[in-house]
Amino acid sequence: MAVTTRTVLSLTPEAVTAVRDIRSQEPDAAELALAIGITGVDHMRFVYELTFIPLVDAAPDDVVQVFGDLPVVVRAGSVSRLEGSTITITEAGLTIDNPNGASPKIPSGGAPLEGPLAQRLQTLLDEQINPAIAGHGGYARLVSVEGDTAFLQLGGGCQGCGMAAVTLRQGIEVAIMESIPEIQHVIDVTDHESGQNPYFH
Incomplete structure (x- = not known):
């Protein structure tokens, strides 16, 4: 597992601090990364999973970004749908501002249609x-x-x-x-x- 230079998402400084504070309560906190993935869609909104995992457990095709001493693992299957997202902290907790729509992309064009x-x-x-x-x-x-x-x-x-x-x-x-x-x-x-x-x- 190598740290990549690719930027998929960003965290505000306040969000980094909040995640580090939560992580500090975990055993072996220094070895943990925040893993982020999209697990599905509910009512046309992405369903996110945010968990702590040992950094060494990141898959080879996951994207790993580092914010200070906080590694963040973006799950490979979610990279394109998380591209450009910003994680912030609000009164409700961590919030993901994702510019990518969960609405399905319906292709147009295709082969010419024939018949009635x-x-x-x-x-x-x-x-x-x-x-x-x-x-x-x-x-x-x-x-x-x-x-x-x-x-x-x-x-x-x-x-x-x-x-x-x-x-x-x-x-x-x-x-x-x-x-x-x-x-x-x-x-x-x-x-x-x-x-x-x-x-x-």
């Missing part, structure tokens, strides 16, 4: 949109196409999520309208409050 409108839309959902939102536990299902409007039902992690409208508007809708210009409107027919689909009532 509904078939092209289904292909887009199957090949681009659903794989992108599956990592967040969600899926989008085509209910119908009427004129220039696509009606979708969001499910899984998207159903009941307060950020589903943002995902639809900023991700799914943009990908559909860029790939299939005939579609001018995308409507979510999912009832996110009750988990029922009001479109079928």
